[in-house]
Amino acid sequence: MKTYDDDIDVLAQPVHGLALQQKYVRSTEATVLPPLASFCECELLVNDAGMAIVAFNKTLPEGIHWVEYDMDLSILTFVTWSGSVMELGMKVHAPFRKYLKTAEQIMMVQMSDDGKQIIVTYPADLVVRNIGI
Secondary structure: OEEEEOEEEEEEEEEOOOOOOEEEOOOOOOOOOOOOOHHOOOOEEEEOOOEEEEEOOOOOOOEEEEEEEEEOOOEEEEEEOOOOOOOOOHHHHHHHHHOOOOOOEEEEEOOOOOOOOOEEEEEEEEEEOOOOO
């Protein structure tokens, strides 16, 4: 599991035997976009193995670089490639919380308006924040 430390550095899980050090730092001047749920239908899906998907039916304003899960506030925040931030727009429901904290990625899946076709799908790294408030 990846978690924030005091310096907001994250030690990513080993990939092909290599441990990667990445910084997941939001800019203090980041543009705040409207929540995802405010402009399209969206759902968070999580299974008991920690696999997570965010399904939505409209094109996002920008591609998602990583996703932050704040365990204390039970919210997901998406950070775009340009550094803008956008919340999911709804709380993470209690049954999902224990499984989401073990996830390493969230699959971003854009569906057609009728929900019958996948338009685009890509993984976004998941950073879990847990201060313990």
